[in-house]
Amino acid sequence: MPLRRRFTPEARTDVHRCLVCEIREHSVCNGIDDTELAILAQASKRLTLPPGTAMIEEGTPALSFFNVTSGTVKLFKSLPDGRRQITGFADVGHFLGLTTAKTYSFGAETVDTVQVCRFLRPQLETLLTDYPQFERRLLDEVTDELAEAQEQMLLLGRKTARERVASFLLNRMIPPAPSGQGKTEGCLVSLPMTRVDIADYLGLTIETVSRTISALRREQTITGTDNHGIRVLSVTRLRDLASGQDSR
DSSP states (O other): OOOOOOOOHHHHHHHHHHHHOTTGGGSGGGGSOGGGHHHHHHHEEEEEEOTTOEEEOTTSBOOEEEEEEESOEEEEEEOTTSOEEEEEEEOTTOEEOOOSSSBOSSEEEESSOEEEEEEEHHHHHHHHHHOHHHHHHHHHHHHHHHHHHHHHHHHHHHOOHHHHHHHHHHHTBOOOOGGGTTOOTTOEEOOOSOHHHHHHHHTOOHHHHHHHHHHHHHTTSEEEOTTSOEEESOHHHHHHHHTTOOOO
16 A cells, blocks of 8 residues: 655645546546545646647657647657658547657657646656556556557558548547537547648548548538538448448
């Protein structure tokens, strides 16, 4: 059982931040109960990062780990000649930087303004030792990342352009609010990244992504919004497209 400690007024403010955090129950921090929030608050530092910030550089020492509390981060692998492939997008609740190696195996850059809670390696290792539930939540995160990697291999290896775009829009769909009573039609799609990034992630050209989105609009599967976003009009059809069950 970890020892309880006495904390300064500043630390108590950090405890309140953790207590009211809206994403805590959906992140690895859920592995620490309310009575031990002071430990969690002391182990992390809240950071706000502007768009285009390099959070993680591939090949550099893995000294920090990040819990995303707001915004979107793009993940990528690089080649020595400068070429790179976007391998994923991390949103609210994702934990970045996990590795047993001494260096990061990927790079990460903010897409928009991002807020994170940063853990240094010694602090994270202490949490893993003292709180088995926290360790289990991290294991869940790693398992989810493996499943996402397998889906991405299927997408790039076997899916058509329409299936890739449909799969991406489904994955980026914002869940309805509790007042929506489970309705999914009309849900917005979160697309803070550029079309260039989307095309890179899907292994397509920008022109193919644009043509496919335009076709889905004509077919009334999706529609545009006033702020250049996307709203899903038929989740059922989008799911059929993503799984290769649509014959159009």
